[in-house]
Amino acid sequence: MLKQNKNNIMGKTKRSTDDMINDAIAQQNDWQENRREYTRGFLKSLNMFARPSNKKQAVAVADGDAVACERHGVLRAYWFPILCAMLVIFIAVWAMFIRGVTQPRVIVVPTVPEPVVQKVNEITVPTFDIVRIEKDGDIVIAGRWLPHQNISIVVNNKIVATERTDYAGEFVYTSAHAWTPGNYTIALLGTEPEIKSSDKVFVYVSDAGVENSVSLLMTKEGSTLLQAPAMLRDGDLAVSKIDYLDTGRIVVSGDGLPRLRVSLALNGEYMGFARVSDHRHFGLGADVGELESGKEYELAVRMHDGDGRTIGTVMHKFVMPEMTGDDDTYYTVRRGDCLWIIARNFLRRGVLFSVIAERNAISNPDLIYPKQLLQIPTSGKH
Numbered sequence: 001m002l003k004q005n006k007n008n009i010m011g012k013t014k015r016s017t018d019d020m021i022n023d024a025i026a027q028q029n030d031w032q033e034n035r036r037e038y039t040r041g042f043l044k045s046l047n048m049f050a051r052p053s054n055k056k057q058a059v060a061v062a063d064g065d066a067v068a069c070e071r072h073g074v075l076r077a078y079w080f081p082i083l084c085a086m087l088v089i090f091i092a093v094w095a096m097f098i099r100g101v102t103q104p105r106v107i108v109v110p111t112v113p114e115p116v117v118q119k120v121n122e123i124t125v126p127t128f129d130i131v132r133i134e135k136d137g138d139i140v141i142a143g144r145w146l147p148h149q150n151i152s153i154v155v156n157n158k159i160v161a162t163e164r165t166d167y168a169g170e171f172v173y174t175s176a177h178a179w180t181p182g183n184y185t186i187a188l189l190g191t192e193p194e195i196k197s198s199d200k201v202f203v204y205v206s207d208a209g210v211e212n213s214v215s216l217l218m219t220k221e222g223s224t225l226l227q228a229p230a231m232l233r234d235g236d237l238a239v240s241k242i243d244y245l246d247t248g249r250i251v252v253s254g255d256g257l258p259r260l261r262v263s264l265a266l267n268g269e270y271m272g273f274a275r276v277s278d279h280r281h282f283g284l285g286a287d288v289g290e291l292e293s294g295k296e297y298e299l300a301v302r303m304h305d306g307d308g309r310t311i312g313t314v315m316h317k318f319v320m321p322e323m324t325g326d327d328d329t330y331y332t333v334r335r336g337d338c339l340w341i342i343a344r345n346f347l348r349r350g351v352l353f354s355v356i357a358e359r360n361a362i363s364n365p366d367l368i369y370p371k372q373l374l375q376i377p378t379s380g381k382h
Contacts, residue, residue, distance in 0.1 A: 126188035126197040133213045137178025144169045145190045152189040181207035204258040216259045225306020237312035245378040251285040265300040277336035285345030291320045333372040
């Protein structure tokens with residue numbers, strides 16, 4: 001009994017599956033038939049432009065009116081493509097001619113700035129850019145001159161090297177060995193044409209090393225410090241003598257680093273400045289007025305770098321003694337001194353150097369010697 005029921009269930013399942021398959025095939029056949037009918041209709045709609053539209057036209061062709069009928073049939077058969085072609089031609093003509101006349105074409109061109117031509121100042125003489133003293137004592141010199149030209153390095157009026165400028169007119173020179181301590185004056189000499197630099201550079205190479213060395217650019221407008229001493233040692237700034245004259249003028253003599261500036265202040269009041277000579281000596285005179293005997297004063301001598309910063313100071317406190325009434329004072333000439341500077345310091349004006357020369361029986365004022373003792377008349381009666 002159970003076996004019979006099982007066969008009945010399987011039989012029903014099989015018949016049900018066959019029905020589903022048949023239905024699917026029937027639906028597919030219907031879809032394909034509909035697709036064919038749709039394609040036939042679409043092709044008929046396209047063929048209507050390529051065949052005669054009625055039997056009357058076919059009879060006319062058969063009767064012999066071939067030329068007129070053919071022309072008429074072509075127009076009727078292909079009216080739609082001809083219309084489209086004419087429309088395209090009309091649009092093209094309108095765009096090219098009619099629209100171009102009524103609305104002129106405007107082309108926007110971005111504004112291009114005018115080229116800026118930078119005028120380069122003509123280099124008339126060789127110039128310095130850098131003069132630097134290295135730690136090992138070598139000297140580095142950089143500057144500019146005409147492009148692709150030879151330029152000579154002149155040290156103490158002697159050519160020591162010749163370099164070649166590049167396309168930009170720049171050159172660099174590095175010494176082959178360390179420079180010995182001392183003073184040097186450097187100039188540049190350009191060739192073709194031969195022109196010497198108007199500026200010079202003074203270099204002081206200290207025996208204490210680069211930290212105490214100085215590089216100074218000297219021009220017609222003044223001097224500019226290229227390399228200042230990084231540190232000072234004992235003796236780089238020293239005051240050797242202070243003279244106070246009954247004219248109310250004080251003169252300070254001492255030593256400093258070559259070509260640097262020293263200033264004088266009394267009790268904090270600035271009195272003036274002077275330059276240290278190439279031989280490290282300076283003399284500085286200033287009017288301080290009448291100083292009271294027995295009163296304490298503070299004198300400050302400062303040394304400055306190229307930017308005006310103080311790099312060394314000597315403070316000297318003293319009690320003003322009583323004046324002796326002596327009209328004259330004495331000064332020992334040092335290397336690098338001249339009567340003009342001595343007269344300016346002691347007598348206020350350098351043009352009074354002749355007074356000192358006359359008092360000391362000096363026939364040639366331009367000829368004085370180191371350690372020569374000069375008598376300076378300070379009474380004011382010259």
